[in-house]
Amino acid sequence: MVVNGKMEKSAKDETSVATLDEAMLLTGFGIYNIAHMLMSGLILMGVIMQSLLMSYVLPAAQCDLDLSLQQRGWLAAIPFLAIILTSYFWGWLADTRGRRFVMLFSMMISVVLAVLASFAPDIITFGVFSFFSAMFMSASSAVIYTYLGEFTNLRHRDKMVAFGSSFVGIGTVVLPAISWLILPLEFSLAIEFLNIAYRPWRLLIVACSVPFVIGTIFLTFAPESPKFLSASGRVEECLAVLRKMYSVNRRMPEDSYPVKTLITEFYDNKPNESKGIILILTSMRDQTAPLFKTPLLPWTCLTCFVQFGLFATTNGFYVWFPTILNSLANHDGAETRICDVLDASQTTDVNGTEIICDDTMNTSTFELSIYIGLVFCSMYILVGFLVDSIGKKVILVVLLTITGLCGIGAHLAYNQQLAVVLFAIFQMCGACIGLMNAVTVELFPTKFRAMAVCLSMMMGRVGSMAASNLIGVFLATNCGASFYLFGAIIIVCALLCLTLPGKNRGPISSPLTETSSEIQEPV
Incomplete structure (x- = not known):
């Protein structure tokens, strides 16, 4: 000292x-x-x-x-x-x-x-x-x-x-x-x-x-x-x-x-560089390895999968949200499904030549995006007010089930206004990201808590990257599959959240995690 x-x-x-x-x-x-x-x-x-x-x-x-x-x-x-x-x-x-x-x-x-x-x-x-x-x-x-x-x-x-x-x-x-x-x-x-x-x-x-x-x-x-x-x-x-x-x-x-x-x-x-690198890698190993051993392994898999699904759906679809809204805003035909509009924007004429490239953005696209951004802020605030009285588990299960079903419904709806509303609700599953972090903090012992949160958030970012690419492929080949797949993933996340413990049961304790009460910061 x-x-x-x-x-x-x-x-x-x-x-x-x-x-x-x-x-x-x-x-x-x-x-x-x-x-x-x-x-x-x-x-x-x-x-x-x-x-x-x-x-x-x-x-x-x-x-x-x-x-x-x-x-x-x-x-x-x-x-x-x-x-x-x-x-x-x-x-x-x-x-x-x-x-x-x-x-x-x-x-x-x-x-x-x-x-x-x-x-x-x-x-x-x-x-x-x-x-x-x-x-x-x-x-x-x-x-x-x-x-x-x-x-x-x-x-x-x-x-x-x-x-x-x-x-x-x-x-x-x-x-x-x-x-x-x-x-x-x-x-x-x-x-x-x-x-x-x-x-x-x-x-x-x-x-x-x-x-x-x-x-x-x-x-x-x-x-x-x-x-x-x-x-x-x-x-x-x-x-x-x-x-x-x-x-x-x-x-x-x-x-x-x-x-x-x-x-x-x-x-x-100021240790020498080679020793410092060894210490960093050793620290990462010591903090990560116990997460993949019993009794922590099931909760590690659950939190990583749920965050993967939440980030993939929220960020993956948000990347394409302006594109989807713009296609709907520029569509002049009869009422039809979202994917039919997207497919029509990629069709070729009878001579087999590609239609003229159109990169104009309809102003209603920005207006709707602002409204949805405001709803996002409101949803975060609403969840913050409800979490103490209702509990994280109930909110996660109910909200993820509703948003997952809305994702599937957004593809099936023929009314474009209804489809946009369902699609926007589908994106609200992102409000559960913070709740899952709070759940992770409660599930894991102090010694491994920070690394568990870090690992689950890392998997979430992997989900964002994977989904933005996968949705791009689906929109070009099989548009409906993207809504079915990610809607189903969110519903599966809701079912997995049913296995979470009730309110404030505290972190899992075991001989593995009781040897030290010292907080170990992630690298």
Whole structure:
């Protein structure tokens, strides 16, 4: 234990000595925390907008880049693939080099690569720049929750993280709103040396990077996380941050902050590189292996499968949602099913030549997307109010059953307005993602809880990537199969949730998990 480099302990100055958590409580709660939450929320909004951007860009870019439905599926999966491949790396880098440094470095590069992607002349160049932009974007996705939580004291931490998370829902409203402003514009600027025409969809890519640009500017003036500074042995820097928080929150001079000496645990973050890599891999193995042994194995499989299904259905179909809505809005024929409209948009004329490529976006597509984004936000709030009185298990079973049946019904409905409503309800299964995380926390012992949540969320992102590609194939070959398959998956998830324990039965205990009560953070 290090006490700010000093060991004296007199009765007079004992009150000026505090642990980090005690020191955080003394900084109070106020303007500093709210401003930090808003900055973090802005970064989170940038993450969700970058992740879902392809769902609006690809329908508008299909003619310029000569995209098939399968190619659009692969491009839409790029952000999810980048998160899957790099989350562990960014988490490790943030633990060794600092949260603020990693986010500043990654967001600036992500914005530059996104701008370059907007000038891409062909699908390969566009895919490469989009992948690397998403790879650096994923750093903020992996680190921002930690950075937000470590600036808030224990009394208000959950609340502030929840408020910051609400910006994800706000992003699903802002994205179609910005698309509505930009995509209907009619301009085409020829850039001869790239052999491209700079059209509105290219501008949309740049516009959706603005939250990252603003977030980077604000982050430049923000300090490093006090928790990281403390754990790295940079005690004086940590105290400087705490004094600033105290001064802003309590409107008092910095030198009146009562904590003069900080008790903190110092971890040596400077082992040799080869040993560090071995330790990282060993830690990952030790935290993951017990999840695949009894008695935890059944719950690991259940939580991973349910999250896979939820992410696959919500994110997989959301990528194609603007395409589906746009096809319905542009359909002038008689009442017919969603898949019949999509099939008609891909037919060829009697001479066997392909119809003229049409990449126009109907404005009603954006309007409906905004409405559905607002419903998403409302659903998250409603579930939050009901969960304490009804219980997570009941909500999961009922909501997943209803949304799964609505997914199948959306394909069968001949009335287009009814089909859109059923399809929108089908997407509401995404509101169960947070509930499944809460269930995972209750099911697993403290020692393996964080890794269990991490593993289930990783499987969810695999589901997002797989579904966006699979749905693209189905829409081109057998449209109805996508609704039947994913509707059935959600119903199976509901049936699996019937096996969950009742309220607050606590984590599974066994000799395997009782040997230590120490919390082990995931890498």
